Amino acid sequence: MNDDTETPRRHGGNGIGPERLLHHYRVMLLIRAFEETAIRAQKNGQVPGPIHPSIGQEAVASGICGNLRRDDVLLSTHRGHGHTIAKGADPAVMLRELLGREGGNSNGKGGSMHIADFSVGMLGANGVVGANIVIAAGAANAIRLKGDERIVVCIFGDGAVNRGPFLEGLNWARIYDLPVLFVCEDNSYSSTTVTANMTGGPGPGARAGALGLPVTELDGNDVESLDRATRDIAATIRSGGGPHFMHVHTYRLAGHTAADPATYRDRAEVEARWRREPIARCAARLIEEGVNETTLAAIRRETETAMAEMYEKALAAPPPPQRRAFEDVQDIGDPRQEAF
Amino acid sequence: MNDDTETPRRHGGNGIGPERLLHHYRVMLLIRAFEETAIRAQKNGQVPGPIHPSIGQEAVASGICGNLRRDDVLLSTHRGHGHTIAKGADPAVMLRELLGREGGNSNGKGGSMHIADFSVGMLGANGVVGANIVIAAGAANAIRLKGDERIVVCIFGDGAVNRGPFLEGLNWARIYDLPVLFVCEDNSYSSTTVTANMTGGPGPGARAGALGLPVTELDGNDVESLDRATRDIAATIRSGGGPHFMHVHTYRLAGHTAADPATYRDRAEVEARWRREPIARCAARLIEEGVNETTLAAIRRETETAMAEMYEKALAAPPPPQRRAFEDVQDIGDPRQEAF
Amino acid sequence: METMSYLEAGRAALSDEMSADPDVWALGEDLGRGGVFGQYRGLAEEFGPERIMDTPISEACIMGAAVGAAMMGTRPVVEMRFSDFALCAIDELVNQAAKARYMFGGQTRVPLVVREPMGMWRSSAAQHSQSLEAWYAHIPGLVVTAPATPEDNYRLLRAAIRADDPVVHLEHKDLWPVEGALERTVTPPGAEEFGRARIARQGGDLSIITWSAMLYRCLEAAEALAAEGIQAEIIDLRTLWPWDKATVLESTARTGRCLIVHEAVAVGGFGGEIAATVQEKVFSSLKGPVRRLGAPRVPISYAPPLEDMVRVGTEQIITTAREMMHAK
């Protein structure tokens, strides 16, 4: 997420330049640190509900959301921490949400699976796989009706392409020519299942193509190419080019949830994938671009310190007052006015 | 529908031969006469609920169902009279159902939208567009589990390809390699809407292809080519070749329902389509094959007489006894044992 | 005051709201041609295809898109064609629309209206005739309206569009041609429309609570009962969540007898909620048990004589009311 409405300054040529790479490095480290903190917090009994860490998928979040304006709209999934941070949400507030505390994004009413920050255009993770796709389509209808120049980005997993709303939402965006970027963040698994075994035909891109959407397939662990591609695609969408589909290949390095040891897959497979994870790859590119290791180490330290502080603060936040349970249900027929 | 389990004898060469063409001519005439009778009956106040006539689409019904065995399974739509007749159901019984009489297929409990004849493998029309697709997939699961050699045919309209179950059902059939033939009976309209305007991308076939199904596109008003193609496809499916998708182009010559004057479309369009309707085309082919017009006229007369008799008989059938309302709800918690 | 049919009243409500507020729009199948019952006739011509939006047969996306568009500050009116087809969009309505405001801690609201034509009508059989208002009343976050008159269809639909909550607006298909007087207002009817029952007929002997099309059966029954000297008070709830407990309890406390009549299946119907509440709150005023009339727990048939077996009829209301007068 960049500040306000300007698309960020960029380096010329084919690369995106060290400055922008450094930005991604920072964002990705922040996401990684957030996930690790959340996992640890859950192990310590501080996170009462389920969390779905995005370790290994940070490039998708940063590469894509780094090209959005603050008032662009993002819809995410149960595995949405990274996207939310990359869209500009404050991780300190998010941690409070995961801990179920007052001052969390939803004052502890949503938790990880419903993380949202409307102030930065992040309109919610979703506990129902694929439901965000149709919601995203409609958000784009609203942009069209209002005549805005905003765009919608909808990120979902490889498992979601087997749900009906995938077809309905993509078709919808196509026939009304709506400003939406659909991103299938393919980490090979849906829960304990190898998604490919459950997916007929050539896969997500072919399906989107058959629905009339232009398709871009990308290495989801290469933040640079994600950044470049999204910049162009987002610009096309913004200028009325209609919906687009990105299929990005990444890998879920952790379990499905923080509690999942993921014993259903080979250690060797996971190790091989660790060697292709996006943050180290980004660091290597930075070194190539002439940034020195000391700088990178400093960023890592800063990030860790910052996250540790946020966590301490989150721990100190009070639980939501009990009245919150009855707030924000509805105006008409508000349960607070009812003796039940 | 042919008798029992033998696929019918065929003429050599590329044509299907006069004998078989005559069979289709008879079936199509019977369907046409049934639809016209039903429409007239509704105008006379004898059909209490909605009916969706298939006038102009008879070749699809006959060409496809003529290649099924009695124990093969058919799932149909709200526009299912023709399919049901072609699968071998007795039109006299069906007329009673449309009139809401005892002795109808469901003793008047289902009516036109839920026409079904399980004795010939016709497992139901459906009032919900697209719902038959997932049901068909599961029927095929059952065939697989039981180790039978039967196949499932699922016919739905062009409008159904925009519903989620289309994706879910086709994907399902593909990944489990199930014996199902999906048929998109494309009559250009869904209710008052030109379906093409609501369908992103190249259309039904491309979608099925992207889900991994082999696709055959056919003139749905040419009973001969439908017959030939289905013969081969059904054989492949039966021998374990997995699911297949047919996209057949036809035209809904009548309104959406019998009550719909269909003023939303050009008279010229409809007239042009009348010139390509399947029954006259079949007659022309029969003449080419050396069958004389006297024979055809006799068949037409026979059909009309038979249908008129069936209608008279249906009119004489009693209404269902009131106790029927409480039958066949469920065994456990049967409402007849409950004072409500 | 003008006279309008129930159908026209719905159209007028939408038209008036769309004229007043560019954020109001409608979406559903065949709306451009006027909708399947003609409820939208002329509106596409007036407001254009982006605001009277024809959709594919994609109920999940129709509802889901409305959720997204509502969270973005527009006021979508969803047409579900038959209430039965809303069952293809229940995740979007119940897991998304109803819960978003709460899950997100008040960061957003979902001001959408779902129009669901409900009930038995012209032998439409099991998949086109259901009355599932009890489901929606059970779901936190949803508002549920069920107008019986043209005036209420007008006022409640306008108020529903103005509400910031997701509203399920149940129009009864059998009422489309019913005519009545109403006033088209400039100021939209507001929150005061909800949870306010209408005493459709006054009476001191027993209270009959009803809504939607059953109102007319109850009124007929009341006529007949009056001829026998039994004065039934008929209360049209108009909205089921919130529902007007005060009026119901006051009436029942006065008459001592309460009968609830609805078209939906009695088992698990909203009548149970009302009966449970009434007996709890005014127990000592009751002269006998609260009674309910609804459909038996069977699907709806096609053949008219079978359809009639599950339809609560005027006779049944009269008989039950009589029993209640004579009991104990």
Next chain:
Amino acid sequence: METMSYLEAGRAALSDEMSADPDVWALGEDLGRGGVFGQYRGLAEEFGPERIMDTPISEACIMGAAVGAAMMGTRPVVEMRFSDFALCAIDELVNQAAKARYMFGGQTRVPLVVREPMGMWRSSAAQHSQSLEAWYAHIPGLVVTAPATPEDNYRLLRAAIRADDPVVHLEHKDLWPVEGALERTVTPPGAEEFGRARIARQGGDLSIITWSAMLYRCLEAAEALAAEGIQAEIIDLRTLWPWDKATVLESTARTGRCLIVHEAVAVGGFGGEIAATVQEKVFSSLKGPVRRLGAPRVPISYAPPLEDMVRVGTEQIITTAREMMHAK
């Protein structure tokens, strides 16, 4: 007799039915790996991937396929993972499974079971915690079971698989680890399992009607009440459609007091049906109104202290029971 957890009892029931009948099979996401809670552990190894079938994330097709397969004479057991996801398959369950036999005039039956893990559990928040049994009880054609003990999970799941009707089998996630004794039988439990409540504790002062996980809160409350000299009779309904009116009415007629306790939202909950029925049938035996305890009409929060605000607690049951004893 053996001791088993509620989770193991469900697995044993399925395993026993699958061993006895090759037409029984199960389908759902991640079943091959044991299911999301381990309810299917080992079954894929035993019965193979065609009978313990891993599916895509396609709830509508999982349910719809089960309908088709059931009409073809197999007995599918559908796993919905969380009862909330069944909302993605409601058309298939309500418009298709529940109505097929009737619409088709008895030409077919739909012998499927839908396992729906329900209820609040470990801060799963608004989209993973719902209790919607009242919905299913309202739908003609459906059978609804809600076991509270390992033995009942075993017996009811087996009986559900054997039944020729579509059964919604609601397992409470919070009960997975609860242990209890049961007998694995050769002959499957049959139709007599349905509509037969269990008196979990006898008492003469008031009748408490409950089901699923709330049974344990009620038993705790009964302990505490007994210490005060109040003897509560606790009735575990076990199945909601059909439900055991005879036992409930007999008990209430005897005690004169009836309290219904469930986890679901009180408004429109199945408690309303029971309360309405009880007051109608044994009005003159009642010493005071039938009371209900359920959740307030609000979605379920994530933060434990807020979750607790909508959870019916032992204290609340005790207090209400006391009030009922002292009222009038």
